[in-house]
Amino acid sequence: MSNFVGVNDVLGRELGSLRLSLTSRCNLACPYCQPDGQEPKALLDQAQHLALITASCLLGAQTLRLTGGEPLLCDDLEPLLAAVQRRRSQKTNPLSNLHELALTSNGVLLTAARARSLRQAGLDRITISLDGTDGASVAQMSGLRGGSVAGIKVLDRVLDAIQAARQAGFDPERGDLKLNSVIQRGLNEHQLLPLAALARQQGIELRFIEYMDVGNSNGWKPEAVVTAAEMVQQIEDCWPLEFIGRLPGSTAQSWRYRDGGGLVGVVASISQPFCGDCNRLRITADGTAFTCLFGAQGTSLLPWLVPEPNLDGLIQIMQSLWQQRFDRYSEERLKAESVGMVPTLVEKPAMAYLGG
Incomplete structure (x- = not known):
């Protein structure tokens, strides 16, 4: 077994998180995600x-987040979680370096039974995405046909999912259960306070996310950013x-309600980039590594995965890829905009492919 070889990139950023x-x-x-199915x-x-x-743990990763698309569509999710958890419990295994095993989901498929199976398999934390509190807003932000009726069905399922996760042992007070909301001007900015009120009522930390220019197919424009x-x-x-404040390597600035109503966060990757301490490596479902969410090109790891893994x-x-990393797209975009420059349009993968 290879030894631990923590690694820094060109800007001195450590690899700390695998998505x-x-x-x-x-x-x-x-x-804003634009999955193509x-x-x-x-x-x-x-x-x-x-x-x-x-390999990621040996290079320094301490957190693992499983994403998609929608990861609950993956039949092998629980077996993978269980395999990771077994290795985490072995002191000499590189996976014992994992401090957190997390998952991001839209919650629609998170039934009570599924929530229990995820918890039993070893999942520490789950983040559920919800971008509205009424049927029309949910339908619009989820790309649903059927208007308010379809939106209400999804909203009810997500609210049930929150309860199912809580009952399965994902405790919001420990940060085991959180909500994410993307806010886009012209679509759901009127939902900001209702979403905050819902999270306060549920006793769950909510993180509002600025509408991001990931990929080229979501029609991103600066004026749509709240x-x-x-x-x-x-x-x-x-x-x-x-x-x-914001912890090093974290995506969210955190705030506390003075009346004791819990926590709320904002992810300001557009207006206040945090490239300077970004520690995230993303690997897609087909084995392509991206060192930036806004990256135009990735590196295929298949030559070292097929026909069988070569650790x-x-x-x-992966060490070489990280050591050559100098990505700071959001900072560069903000700097260019400040002097009136128009960014060059480069074909970039959509968020559904990169895993968000």
């Missing part, structure tokens, strides 16, 4: 997933806040 996509498919069609030709199997996770500062001000006007080879290529 592993299990599928590009999704049961929703959120416009197409699965890569060859999905990775459990042995390949475990090799990627092991900035973190705007969002915080709206919340502050309704419920006074106390600023907590030492994976470590070498």
Whole structure:
């Protein structure tokens, strides 16, 4: 077994988090994500997933987040979680370096039975996405046909999923259960305060996310971004806040409600980029590594995964990839916009492929 070889990139950023996509498919069609319903030709199997996770841990990763598309569409999700958990419990195994095993889901498929099976398999934390509190808003932000009626059905399922996760042992007070909401001007900015009120009522931390220019097919325009500062001000006007800060490597600035109503966060990757301490490596469902969410090109790891995983080879290529990393797209975009430059249009993969 290879030894631990923590690695820094060109800007001194350590590899700390692996975001592993299990599928590009999704049961929703959120416009900011733009899933095309197409699965890569060859999905990775459990042995390949475990090799990627092991290599990442040996290079310094301490958190693993399983994503999609919608990861609950993956039949091998629980077996993979269980295999990771077994290795985490072995002190000499590289996976014992994992401090957190998390998952992001839209919640539609998260039944009570599924929530229990995920918890039993070893999942520590689950984040559920919800972009509205009424049928029309949910339908629009989820890309649903059928208007309010379809939106209400999805909303009810997500609210049931929140309860199912709580009952399965995902405790919001420990941060085991959180909500994510993307806010887009012209579509759902009127839902900001209702979403905050829902999260307060549920006792769950909610993180508002600026509408991001991931990929080229979501029609992103700067004027559609509701900035973190705007969002915080709206919340502050309704419920006074106390600023907590942003942990190194974290995506969210955190705030505490002064009345004891819990926590709220904002992810300001557009208006206040946090490239300087970004520690995330993304690997797609077909084994392509991206060192930036906004990256135009990835590096295929298949030569070291097929016909069977080559752990030492994976470590070498992933170490080399990270050491050459100098991505800071959001900072560069913001700097260019500040002097009136128009960014060059480069073809980029959609968020559903990258795993968000």
